[in-house]
Amino acid sequence: MVRHFQPSKSHFCKTDYLLFLPRGNEGKSKKKRWPLILFLHGAGERGTDVWKAATHGPLKHAAADADFPFIVVAPLCPAGCLWSNDLLMALLEEIAAKYAVAKGHVYLTGLSMGAYGTWDLGLAFPEKFAAIAPICGGGEWIRVLLASRDKAHALKTLAIWAFHGAKDPVVPLAESRRMVAAVKEAGVSEVKLTIYPEAGHDSWSETYRNPELYRWFLQHERKPGEDQSRPQASRARRKTFWATPRALAAPSARTWRT
Numbered sequence: 471m472v473r474h475f476q477p478s479k480s481h482f483c484k485t486d487y488l489l490f491l492p493r494g495n496e497g498k499s500k501k502k503r504w505p506l507i508l509f510l511h512g513a514g515e516r517g518t519d520v521w522k523a524a525t526h527g528p529l530k531h532a533a534a535d536a537d538f539p540f541i542v543v544a545p546l547c548p549a550g551c552l553w554s555n556d557l558l559m560a561l562l563e564e565i566a567a568k569y570a571v572a573k574g575h576v577y578l579t580g581l582s583m584g585a586y587g588t589w590d591l592g593l594a595f596p597e598k599f600a601a602i603a604p605i606c607g608g609g610e611w612i613r614v615l616l617a618s619r620d621k622a623h624a625l626k627t628l629a630i631w632a633f634h635g636a637k638d639p640v641v642p643l644a645e646s647r648r649m650v651a652a653v654k655e656a657g658v659s660e661v662k663l664t665i666y667p668e669a670g671h672d673s674w675s676e677t678y679r680n681p682e683l684y685r686w687f688l689q690h691e692r693k694p695g696e697d698q699s700r701p702q703a704s705r706a707r708r709k710t711f712w713a714t715p716r717a718l719a720a721p722s723a724r725t726w727r728t
Contacts, residue, residue, distance in 0.1 A: 485557060486520035487545035490532045495541065495570055503572035505688060506541040508562060510553055510580030510587040520546045526581060526674055531684075540577075540684070541569060553580075553587030555594050562598070574691040579603040581674040582641060585632075589649055592628065593617045600690040601629035603683060605674045606638055608645025611652055618656040625653070629690045630661040633677045635669030 495504055507528050515522040523544040524530065532538040543565055547553055565571065578599045580588040585607020592602035593613035617625040630653060634646040643665065650663045666673050677683060 485545045485547075485561065487543055487561065488520060488523050488529060489565075490529055490538075490540075490542040490544075491569070492539055492541065493536060503570050503575075504541050505539065505575035505577065506543065506565070506571050507577045507579060507687070508558070509542060509544045510558075510578075510584030510591075511544065511547065512580075512582035512584050514582075516547045516551065516583075517549045518546075522546070527678055528579070528684075531678055539688075541565070541571060547583075552583070553591070555591050558587075558591055559595060559598070574693065575600055575688070576692070577601050577603070577687045577690075579605065580607065581605040582607060582671065585641075589613065592630075593625070593653075596621050596628040597624035597692070599628060600692040601631070601687055603631045603633070603677075603687075604646070604649075605633040605677050606635060606641050606646070606671055608641060609649045611648075614649075614652040614656050622657070626657045626659055627692075628658060629686075630658060631683070631686060632661075632663045633666070633673050634663065635666045635671060635673040637667075637669060638671045638673065640671040 492504055494502065509523075509527045509529065511523050511525070511527065515525055523546050524533075527544065528540070528542050529544055532540070532542055543561065545558065545561060562576070566573070576599050578588050578592050579602065580586075582605070585604035586609060587607075588602050588604040589607060589609030590613060592599055592604075593609065594617070596617055614625075630650070632646045632650055634641075634643045636643055646663055650661055653661050664677075666676060669676070
């Protein structure tokens with residue numbers, strides 16, 4: 471038998487996030503457009519304190535560099551949850567509509583649980599990002615398979631730079647190696663893995679303080695026509711983002727109610 475199910479209650483999804491705007495960015499009306507980094511934190515920062523999203527990652531680098539040239543978006547994942555692709559894509563659309571984002575220069579990075587989220591979101595929507603940088607994470611092979619079939623050109627032109635500590639006791643190095651091997655097999659033209667021989671789980675500190683990562687991001691651009699839809703920090707300040715199910719690509723089992 472075929473049956474149709476529709477939830478009787480409306481669901482709302484929300485997340486707090488930190489937003490960094492580079493100096494000179496005064497909103498959507500400015501002619502200059504800025505590259506954007508979406509940063510996904512690890513499991514240890516989940517909860518209700520949005521400022522924990524700045525514990526590690528690009529925001530620390532941005533705070534120390536007056537000329538940091540990126541918009542940075544750092545959402546907070548609630549306790550007990552994983553990253554939701556639907557919510558993250560809706561958030562990107564919201565930011566792109568409000569701020570002067572250079573559409574072809576949107577980058578994605580995350581550490582540990584956030585690196586799993588980076589692999590998942592980047593492979594689900596390769597057309598939205600010019601480059602991704604997962605740090606000490608892993609992913610699902612099925613994502614690579616589906617992207618290679620449904621979004622082959624976007625996947626093959628997605629630049630990927632993964633990082634991992636050789637002595638990581640939390641997420642084995644094999645996780646990054648497996649994903650790098652899978653995307654290479656799928657035909658990704660630019661993919662590399664940096665291994666820190668003496669590093670444990672914290673391979674992100676050295677990565678995010680290395681200016682070469684940010685220079686590498688800026689070397690990559692998603693060309694017009696490869697993006698079929700739409701994905702875009704005053705010093706970091708607190709924002710609350712709301713999205714109805716209509717704004718999401720699909721209902722997610724990992725979103726939460728209010």
